[in-house]
Amino acid sequence: IWASPNCTVYNSTAYFNTEIGIYFVGENGTILENTAYSNGDSGFKISYINHEIIGNIAYSNTENGFRILELINSTMIQNTANGSVVGFYLDNLGNTNCSHNVAYDNSDSGFNIYNSDGSTFFNNSMINNTHGIHIEDSTELILLNNTLTNNGIYANGFEVDFMYHTVEHNSINGKKLGYFVSLTDSVIDGSQYGQVILVDCTNTNVTDLVAINATIGADIQFSSSCAIINSVSRYNSRYGFRIQDSVRCTVRDSIAEYNDYHGSFAFSSSESVFDNLTSRFNEMSGIYLFGAEESILVNNNASMNDQYGIYLRFSGYSSVIDNDILSNTDYGIYIYDSEVTSIISNGVLWNSEGLFIELSDSVSVLGNEFSFGQIGIRNSQSHSCSIENNIVTQNEQWGLYIDSADLTEIYNNTFTNNEDYGLYVYDSDNGVVENNTASQSINGFYLQNCINWTIFNNTAINNLDGFSFRFLNDSIAWNNTAEQNSNYGFNLLESFNVSLQHSRITNQGYTGILLMDTENCTIFNNLILENRFGIYVDADSYYNLLYYNKIGFNSQLNALDQGTENMWHNTSHGNYWSDLGSSSTYLIVGNAESVDLYPYHLDYAPITNHPDDISYELGSTGNSILWEVADSDLDSYEIYQDGSLIDSGQIVGDSVSIDVSGLEIGSYNFTLFVNDTSGMSSTDTVFVDVYDSTSPNINHPSDIEYELGASNNEFAWTGTDLDLASYTIYQDGGVIFSGIYSGQILTINVDGLSVGEYNFTVIILDGSGNSITDTVIVTVVDTTSPVVDSPADITYDEGETGYNITWQTDELDPARYIIFRNGSGIVIDDWDGDDIVIDVDGLSPGTYNYTLYLVDESDNEISDTIWVTVVDIDPPYVSSPEDKLIEYGTGGNRIVWFVSDTNLDTFTIYRNVSLVASGSVAGDNVTAYIDMLDEGVYNFTVTVVDTLGASTSDSVIVEVIDTSPPGVSDPSDISIELGSTGNITWMISGDYTRYRVYQNGSPIESGTTGVQIVVNFDILSVGDHNFTIMVYNEYDSARDTMFVFVHDNTPPTIDSPEDIEYLEGETGNFISWQPFDFAPDTFEIFLNASLIIDGKWDGSNISLNVDNLRPGTYIFELVVYDESGHSVQDSITVTVVPVGDIDPTSITTTTSTTTSTLPTNPQDNAPLFLGIGLGAGVVIGIVLIAVVVPLLKKRGP
The missing domain is CATH 2.60.40.10 (Immunoglobulins)
Known part of the structure; x- marks a missing residue:
């Protein structure tokens, strides 16, 4: 129905349509009790103004049950929508009332209210939708008495004006729904509520909320310094907690779990705080910050969420501190485009990736653990980041992965048991790797396609490869340790201008240092011991400088050089060799035939391992340090505790140990000095921390x-x-x-x-x-009831004063008291333990029951009852209004009796002898309404009775008269054809006594009664006829005139008698015409075309005697005229047969009853008799006719 106002769609069914079931665009429509289901878009689509949408059902439609667009000044009542994406999609609503509707089992929203203003939603039910009510960019909505079950309110607005709604007396899952606007310095007891929404609030806290299946458990919008505390929010279709467009708001000591989106969500809200929040088992993130800069996430547990534990997006200058982030499906922590963020002291375990930093500069990652994932830490395209003091263990691919991130600093981290790489840096420049340990991975440290890196004081132990540098240029690696790696200690592949120095490279399974396709690198002052190959230089390596290195005791070769122009000395100093012997030069094995021209004999200091530092519980035993030592000529040892010698002796075997149990709480420094017989020594320090972690x-x-x-x-x-x-x-x-x-x-x-x-x-x-x-x-x-005495009952006369009841009481823990009078509470107040006093003056006559209930704080109670009797003997006062004369048919007429008494009770009002009203007296008057009375005289009597039975009556005479003139209708004039009959109907209103009807000024009818007066008229003459009615009552009269116009458009009619033939001399021959007209005028008779007679015609029949004609043929013609000039004619042929021409055998004798005759010949002078009417003939006139006597001829031959 398109652009069609004032239409109704009723009791129709629309289903299986491609798009819309019922589509209505127009105004003032009624859409009543229809059903629309299984349509491709919406069940109902309705637009524009002043519609009533009542009792319709929409189910199982693909998109919307009801799609309502630009609906203004309309009503939606008792409609049902279920099984669609949105039950009621309301766009641009204005001043529309939606009440008693039901939306259930819709996959998105029960009600989706968008861009709507000033509409009311009352007594609606929303059940099992994703959002019960979804509000977007709407203003001044009113939500009252709605019931939400397993869904809640999801409200958004791009500015605070779009959140100012009146939301009162709604319930959600059996609790109150709290929608608070503009609160300041308030505390809300959340235990009463199933959902709480704060809008434009300041310093307002919500505590102890439990919100389940509520869309969003607690929602803070456009507010400052507000908090959600000690609350639980679970199984919500959106978020557990949300902070939006707010500042300095907090979620603390709370739980958000099993929510369909994020456990907690901060959007465009700076300085947000999430503290001690458990956010787990959510479908997306545990905690998600979007545009929430300078926020703090501290001491939270974000675990087992289906995407991220903690996600920061566009939320720079924030801190993530001391959180447990466990077993999330994707990332433990995801930092996206959030600069200057701090990630400190978090436990990030069993996530797919522990930490992912993307497009976020100056992020600091300090003191965390990232373990048991695919990747511990990943930094992509995020520059100037610092990764320090973290433990990164047992990840299936990388411990730390740096990709396209310049100026990265990596300090003091431990990478252990990461399957592929401990640390992997790719395509990143100008970074630092310092004081890190990488163990038990395929690659401990791997840098590829990087420039200007410093790799300092790191340890790679028990990896397949310790340090691998590929396409590393202009970098330095110094003071690092590579021990017990299966393949290589250092592998330099396709690298240029790298300096490897002051490093300890021992016990590799294959090669200490491998140079492959490497140029212009410097290998300086490294200790390269007990590997299979000490240094291996392949055929594609050129111009490398190797000197001052201590190379010895490598099982297969100390050095192998297959390259070109590699230098093993710096023209003055060569390397230290364990197998130099007595030669002054050292020939390097390999095709290069390189020679160290300035070699040194290697005599190295004793080698010790570095046992792990020890921490143990105060009072525990069996704590010791075991150093493993190696040297060709070991001699003695010394052990110092915090600088003081505590043990010394000769070294026996290949180890030195000391028991460190029994120490007091504190930190201790144990240092071993090992000496060989050549006077060389080495040292190692182990720190012992004795702690007390056992509670008293x-x-x-x-x-x-x-x-x-x-x-x-x-x-x-x-x-x-x-x-x-x-x-x-x-x-x-x-x-x-x-x-x-x-x-x-x-x-x-x-x-x-x-x-x-x-x-x-x-x-x-x-x-x-x-x-x-x-x-x-x-x-x-407190199980003891209060104590109260029982004062005496009281009786006093009405009007006396000074009467009160005083109850004396005793109670240790008073709470409150209630005083009832005749069963109704009249005083409810706090009780401080003092006596209770109540004034009983001023009562109306009667008997009163005063009952005191005393209640202590434990709800122990006691009661006492006192009777107060007030006596009164005066009857009620009733005023005496004047009698009334009222006009019949007028409104607003009443009789008001003013009454007074201290104890008024009931009244009755009689009209004559009939009861017309009764009840309790309310106020100071009693009123009788006297409209709608017929003309006449009435007696109205009131009787007022007080509670003691005294009564007063008063009567008022009411006369109803009708002074208005009667009314008479004005029927339309009538136009009729002459000869028609009809009637005129006048409708009479009001009272009247008689009427009279006039026709053309002459009275034709009169009477005295009747609402409808009908005047019949018979055949009227041609012309205008005036009919007038006069109606009279006692006070006035009324009249009406109408005309009947009579027209004559119809000519007269005439029959056509049979022609006549008779035998000459026969008599009784007549022509009888029966002409007719309602207005006859004249006639003419012609004989053989000659006028023989004319005259006035009154409408009767016309008869003509044609006897006595001579033999021959005669033509008689009659012409009649009406008053309007219309005429009609008829001709009759009369044949007179001569006697001689007749066959005597054929003559038949007839008897004639006509006595009038004509002459035997038309030319004879004989009288002509003309009969008009049905009776005897009348002589109209005498015509002289010439007599012609024809010869009688005999028939036959």
């Missing part, structure tokens, strides 16, 4: 319950520990005692508490900060 022990006193006012209630704590330090005792979170603790009994007396439950908690600390906590719950109960 404490007894557990039983909880206490005692009666309010009881005494001698106490309990005692005793703690034990090797290193006791202090204690603090709290009552309900507040400190009540604290001090140094050395094991004494802590006795707590808890007498004198008020009714309630109290939490007494002790915390005992040892010297290491380990603590033990115990809590005793003290419950003070």
Whole structure:
């Protein structure tokens, strides 16, 4: 229905249409009780103004049940939408009322309200939709008394004006729905609510919320310094918690889990804080920040989410600190385009990737653990980042992967058991790798296609390859350690101008240093021992310089050179060789035939391993340090503890050990000095940290319950520990005692508490900060009811004063009191334990029951009842209004009696003898409404009765008259054909006494009654006829005139008698014509075309005697005229047969009854008789006719 106003679609069904089931565009439409299902787009699509959409059903449509566009000033009531994407899609609504509708099982929204203003949603039900109500960019909506089940409100607006809605008295999952606007300095008890939304609030906290299946559990928008605290939000179709377009807002000590999008989401909200939030099992991210700069995420648990644990996007200058981020499907932490972000002290385990930094410069990653994923840390296209003091272990591919990220600094990290690479740097320049350890990977450190890197003081141990440099240029690697790697200690492949120096390269399974296709590199002052090959230079390596290296005891060759023009000295200094012997030069094995011209004999200091530093629990045993030592001429050792010698002796075997158990808490430095017989020595230091991680022990006193006012209630704590330090005792979170603790009994007396439950908690600390906590719950109960006396009953006369009831009371824990009068509460107030006094003056006569209920804080109660009787003997006062004369048919007529009495009760009103009203007197008057009375006189009597039975009556006479003139209708004039009959109908209104009807000024009818007066008229003459009616009543008259116009458009009619033939001399021959007209005028008779007679015609028949004609043939013609000049004619042939021409055998004798005759010949002078009418002939005139006597001729031959 397109552009069609005022249309109705009722009880129709539309289904299986490609797009729309019922499409209505127009105004003032009614869409009532229709059904639309299984349509390709929407069940109903309705637009424009003033529609009523009532009782329709839309289900299983592909997109929308109802798509409502630009609906203004309309109503949507009792419609149902289910099984579509959106139940009710409402776009550009204005001033429309939506009530008692139901939307359920829609995959997106029950109601989707977009760009709509000033509409009301009342008493609707939304069940099992993704969003119960989705509001976008709308203003001043009113949501009242709606019920949401397993879905909630999802509201958005690009500025705060689009969030100012009135949302009151709605429920969600059996709890209240809280929509708070412009609160300041407030605390909301979230336990009452199933969903909470804060809009434009300041310093407002929501506590103890439990929101389940609510779309968003708690939603903060356009607010500042607000917080969600100690709350739980789960199974929501969007987020557990959201902070949007706000500043300095917090989610703290809460749980967000099993939500369909993110556990917690901060959008365009700077300085957001997520603290101690558990966000897990969510379909997307645990915590997601988008455009939330300067935010802090601290001490959270973001685990087992289907995408990311923590995701920062466009949220720079933020900090992610001390969080547990476990078992997320994609990334533990994803930092995208968020510069100057800090990732500190997080545990990021069992995620697909631990940390992914993308397009985010100046990110600091400090002190975290990234383990058990595919990749521990990945940095892509993020420059000037720092990765420091992290533990990256047991990842299936890379521990740390740097891609296209310049100026990266990598310090003090541990990469262990990462399957492919400990550290992999690709296509990145100007970086630093310092003090890192990589072990048990295919490649410990791998740098490819990089320029200007510093690789300093790193350790690669137990890898397939220790350090691999491919296409590394203009870089330095110094003071690094490569030990016990299966293939290579250092592998330089296709690299240029790399300096490898001051490094320890020992015990590789294949080669200490491998140079492949490498040019202009410097290998300087490295210790290269006990590998298979010390240094291996392949055939494609050129112009490399190798000197001052200590190369020895490599099992197959100390050095092999297959390259070209590689120098093994710097023209003054060569390398140290373990197999130099007595020669002054050293020939390098290989096709290059290189020679070290300045070799040195290698005598190296003893070699020691570096045992791991030790940490152990205070009091534990079996803690020792074992150094493994190696040298061809080992001699003695010395062990120092914090600089003091504690052990020394000759080295026996290949190890030195010391037991370090029994130390006090603290950190200790144990240093070994090993000497050989050549006077060379080496040293190694192991740090021992003795800690106390064991909490003290404490007894557990039983909880206490005692009666309010009881005494001698106490309990005692005793703690034990090797290193006791202090204690603090709290009552309900507040400190009540604290001090140094050395094991004494802590006795707590808890007498004198008020009714309630109290939490007494002790915390005992040892010297290491380990603590033990115990809590005793003290419950003070009050099972004793209050005490109250029972004052005497009271009786007084109406109007007396000075009367009150005083109840004397006693109670330790008073709460409140209620005073009822005759069963209705008249005082509800807090009770402080004082006596209760109530004034009972000013009562109306009667008997009153005053009951006091006293309630203490434990809901113990007691009651007492006092009777107050007030006496009154005066009857009610009733005013006496004047009698009334009212016009019949007028409105607003009433009688008002003013009444007064201290104890008014009921009234009755009678009209004559009929009861017309009764009830309780309310206020100071009683009113009788006297409209709609017929003409006449009425007696209205009121009777007012008070509660003591006294009564007063008053009567008012009401006369109803009708002074208005009667009304008469004005029927249309009538135009008729002459001869027609008809009637005229006048409708009479109002009272009247008689009427009279006139026709052309002459009265034709009169009467006295009748609402409808019908005047019949018979045949009227041609012309204009005036009909007038006059209607009279006592006060006035009315008239109406109408005309009947009579026309004559019809000529007269005439029959045509049979021609006549008779025998000469016969008589009784007549011509009888029957002409007719309603307005006859004249006639003419012609004989053989000659006028023989004319005259006035009154409409009767015309008869002509044609006897006595002579033989011959005669033509008689009659012409008649009406008053309008119309005429008609008829001709009759009369044949007179002579006697002689007749066959005598054929003559038949007839008897004639006609006595009028004509002459035997038309030319004879004989009278002509003309009969007009049905009777005897009438002589009209005498015509002289010439007589012609023909010869009688005999028939025959």
